[in-house]
Amino acid sequence: MGDNCPNCPIEEKRREMNVLKGIYKKIFGAAWPVWLGGLLIGLFNVFEYIMKKPWGITTATSRWTGRILYHWFGVNTPEWLYFTQKKMMAKTPFMYGSDSINIGLILGAFIAACLSYEFAIRGPRNKRMYLQAFIGGFIIGYAVRLTNGCNLGSFICSISCLSLSGWIYWAGLVIGAFLGVTYIKRQIYRMPATVERKPEQSGRGAGKFSGKMQIFLGIIGLLAAVVITLFYARFTKASVVVLFLIGIAFGVILQRSRFCWATCYKNLFISRNADLFKAIIISMLVATVGFSLIMYKMVPDPSTGVLPAYAKINEIGSPFGIPHLIGGILFGFGIILTGGCASGILYRMGEGYISLWVAFFGMLVGHGFIAHNWEWLHPNLLKGTKVWLPQYLGWGWSIFLTISALMLVYLWISYWQAKTEIQK
Numbered sequence: 001m002g003d004n005c006p007n008c009p010i011e012e013k014r015r016e017m018n019v020l021k022g023i024y025k026k027i028f029g030a031a032w033p034v035w036l037g038g039l040l041i042g043l044f045n046v047f048e049y050i051m052k053k054p055w056g057i058t059t060a061t062s063r064w065t066g067r068i069l070y071h072w073f074g075v076n077t078p079e080w081l082y083f084t085q086k087k088m089m090a091k092t093p094f095m096y097g098s099d100s101i102n103i104g105l106i107l108g109a110f111i112a113a114c115l116s117y118e119f120a121i122r123g124p125r126n127k128r129m130y131l132q133a134f135i136g137g138f139i140i141g142y143a144v145r146l147t148n149g150c151n152l153g154s155f156i157c158s159i160s161c162l163s164l165s166g167w168i169y170w171a172g173l174v175i176g177a178f179l180g181v182t183y184i185k186r187q188i189y190r191m192p193a194t195v196e197r198k199p200e201q202s203g204r205g206a207g208k209f210s211g212k213m214q215i216f217l218g219i220i221g222l223l224a225a226v227v228i229t230l231f232y233a234r235f236t237k238a239s240v241v242v243l244f245l246i247g248i249a250f251g252v253i254l255q256r257s258r259f260c261w262a263t264c265y266k267n268l269f270i271s272r273n274a275d276l277f278k279a280i281i282i283s284m285l286v287a288t289v290g291f292s293l294i295m296y297k298m299v300p301d302p303s304t305g306v307l308p309a310y311a312k313i314n315e316i317g318s319p320f321g322i323p324h325l326i327g328g329i330l331f332g333f334g335i336i337l338t339g340g341c342a343s344g345i346l347y348r349m350g351e352g353y354i355s356l357w358v359a360f361f362g363m364l365v366g367h368g369f370i371a372h373n374w375e376w377l378h379p380n381l382l383k384g385t386k387v388w389l390p391q392y393l394g395w396g397w398s399i400f401l402t403i404s405a406l407m408l409v410y411l412w413i414s415y416w417q418a419k420t421e422i423q424k
Contacts, residue, residue: 027256028116037257038279041250042286045157048246049294051239052097053310054157054287055250057105057342058144058367060098061360063088065141065367082145082374095236097243102346104247105254107225109350112255114218117211121352130358136337137345137359139330141366145374146327146382148314150342151261151335154327156280157312159406160287161295162398164387165314167405168321172328177265179329180336185270251347260344262335274417281410285403292399295390302390317384338362 045055066083069075071093078089094103113119124130140150147154147169155173158166209217225248232241253259257279264276295308307313317323335341338359340348345363348356370377389398 024115028112032253032257034257034259034276034279035282037253037259038282039286040253040257041259042283042290044246044249044253045160045283045287046290046294048101048243049291049310051242051246054153054161054291054312055101056098056149056153056157056312057102057346058141058150058153058363059086059088060096060102061141061342061363062145062367062371063096063099064093065364066371067093068364069368077371080371080374081378082371085374085378095240097240100232100236100240100244101247101250103228104225104244104249105251105343105346106350107221107228108248108251109255109347110251111218111221111225111248112252113351114214114221116256117214118255119209119214119217119352121354123354129355133338133355133359134362134365136334136339137362138366138369139334140338140342140345140359141363141368142370143327143330143334143366144342145367145370146317146330146377147324149312150331152343153312154314154324154331155261156284156287157291158314159402160284160291161308161311161313162288162292162389162402163311163313164389165316165321165324166312168316168324169314169328172325172330173261173332174265176329176332176334177262177336178269178332180333181266181269183333184266184336250343251350254343254347255351260347261341262339262344265332265336272417272420274413277413278410281406281413285406285410288399288402288406292395296395299390302388302395305391307386307388311388313386313388315382315384315386317382318380320385323381323384 048055063083066077066080066088070077070089077083083089094100110119124133144150144154147165149155149158151173154169155166158169160166229241229244232244259276259279261280264280267273267275268277291311295311298308299306314324331341335344338345338356340356340359342363345356345359349360389402393401
């Protein structure tokens with residue numbers, strides 16, 4: 001009867017189920033194209049600035065270091081200059097908006113990995129990788145506080161906020177990533193078994209957990225997201241709730257599009273694949289347009305000397321820009337060593353990579369070391385000029401030159417990639 005009754009309830013339900021299965025497969029089937037990941041990251045970054053400020057990760061994680069040292073080890077971190085300057089110990093732990101984003105990011109990546117049948121507890125084949133991950137994480141944790149941000153706050157968001165500091169950092173990041181890739185390539189030649197253990201199969205049932213178990217874990221993750229949302233709605237401001245949900249969105253986007261700055265430079269310097277690099281440019285172009293509109297509303301006349309609130313216009317340090325450049329070099333080397341940038345570490349933690357949990361611990365330790373030395377570092381090296389382009393060039397030229405420079409980099413890297421593929 002069902003075959004001869006296209007409008008009967010059974011057939012309608014069957015069609016609805018097929019539509020839902022199609023949507024599910026598009027979201028959690030094959031990996032998303034990286035350009036889509038870049039576009040969505042740019043859009044959500046703008047939305048986050050509308051809500052509070054541009055996307056950042058390591059301000060919150062450095063705060064976690066201060067809390068751990070204070071509550072677990074009795075270290076009087078609230079009196080340290082670093083934490084007092086940034087007013088990091090004023091609120092209840094994990095109740096800041098930036099805390100909620102990081103928690104949401106890990107949880108979102110976990111949910112996406114489970115619903116995509118990609119979650120697995122992954123350990124390194126060579127135990128030395130744990131030490132390498134810790135050292136890389138330590139370097140990252142130290143470097144990101146040298147420049148007041150990671151690949152987000154010091155690079156993407158800084159350039160998109162029309163700050164000179166982002167371009168200085170980018171130069172250092174490229175140098176550091178190249179040095180890191182060179183080091184890793186030498187390690188591979190010496191110790192070929194130093195890569196993460198991948199699941200033996202892909203798709204349904206991959207890894208340690210069965211397909212049904214992964215769906216179950218994904219549902220548990222969704223329920224946890226609901227509980228945390230209700231908790232934040234009850235005990236914090238509405239903006240924190242929204243930021244938590246944005247964090248979940250970031251986690252899903254990063255996991256499904258495999259969006260990571262460390263992978264970007266590995267692909268660029270090893271396999272000569274620039275797709276992820278171009279996707280990062282796309283995210284910056286979107287953010288530049290959105291941030292400029294937001295900042296213009298705050299400061300229509302930049303000649304007054306006022307800076308837009310929460311914009312990532314970082315101090316470049318003294319002598320001119322050198323600390324920022326060094327921070328970029330250290331960060332670039334560290335992310336290649338660990339196999340993940342700040343956001344990459346968090347989303348791969350959600351996927352089950354044990355070595356990235358070790359790297360995260362190393363990052364927290366790195367935060368602690370630089371915070372302890374902050375009283376000397378900040379006034380002597382890190383405190384310096386903030387160069388916001390609109391104050392010198394005006395809005396029109398600043399936006400034009402930033403977008404033009406990003407477009408030129410995009411076109412040049414596209415030409416380089418095409419030429420490389422032809423030569424292959």
